[in-house]
Amino acid sequence: xxxxxxxxxxxxxxxxxxxxxxxxxxxxxxxxxxxxxxxxxxxxxxxxxxxxxxxxxxxxxxxxxxxxxxxxxxxxxxxxxxxxxxxxxxxxxxxxxxxxxxxxxxxxxxxxxx
Numbered sequence: 001x002x003x004x005x006x007x008x009x010x011x012x013x014x015x016x017x018x019x020x021x022x023x024x025x026x027x028x029x030x031x032x033x034x035x036x037x038x039x040x041x042x043x044x045x046x047x048x049x050x051x052x053x054x055x056x057x058x059x060x061x062x063x064x065x066x067x068x069x070x071x072x073x074x075x076x077x078x079x080x081x082x083x084x085x086x087x088x089x090x091x092x093x094x095x096x097x098x099x100x101x102x103x104x105x106x107x108x109x110x111x112x113x114x
Contacts, residue, residue: 004066008073010046010080019046019082028106030089030099034082035110043076045069050087057091064096068103075108 010016023034038044047065049058065083069076083103089095 004070007040008042008044008069010044010082015044015080016046016048016082018080023082026106026110028102030085030095030102032084032086033106033110034084035079038078038080040078042078043069043073044080046080046082048082048084051085051089051091052087053091060096061085061091061099064100065103068100068107071104072107076110 018036019034021036023036026033026035045066047062049061053061069081085091085099
């Protein structure tokens with residue numbers, strides 16, 4: 001499978017600020033996914049990890065999110081996505097598996113909504 005490319009990432013703070021203007025929020029049990037249309041021909045992903053954890057856990061969560069988006073990338077259209085893990089979530093061991101399964105269930109249905 002192809003690698004997660006840099007063109008599929010949000011890189012700058014101004015790109016994240018666009019989500020405050022008028023994004024649609026999809027609340028899942030493990031995270032919140034914000035989505036706005038973009039002018040690119042592909043999706044782009046941003047991640048906001050608000051929960052308290054060390055860098056090892058934070059990077060593991062980001063890898064799980066990127067992997068889920070990579071698997072479902074063909075269906076996601078030309079939208080910018082921001083996945084937010086709120087401060088209320090505790091990223092202990094079962095949470096990472098819950099996050100991966102939650103995204104695997106939700107991402108195909110996100111592509112069908114407009």
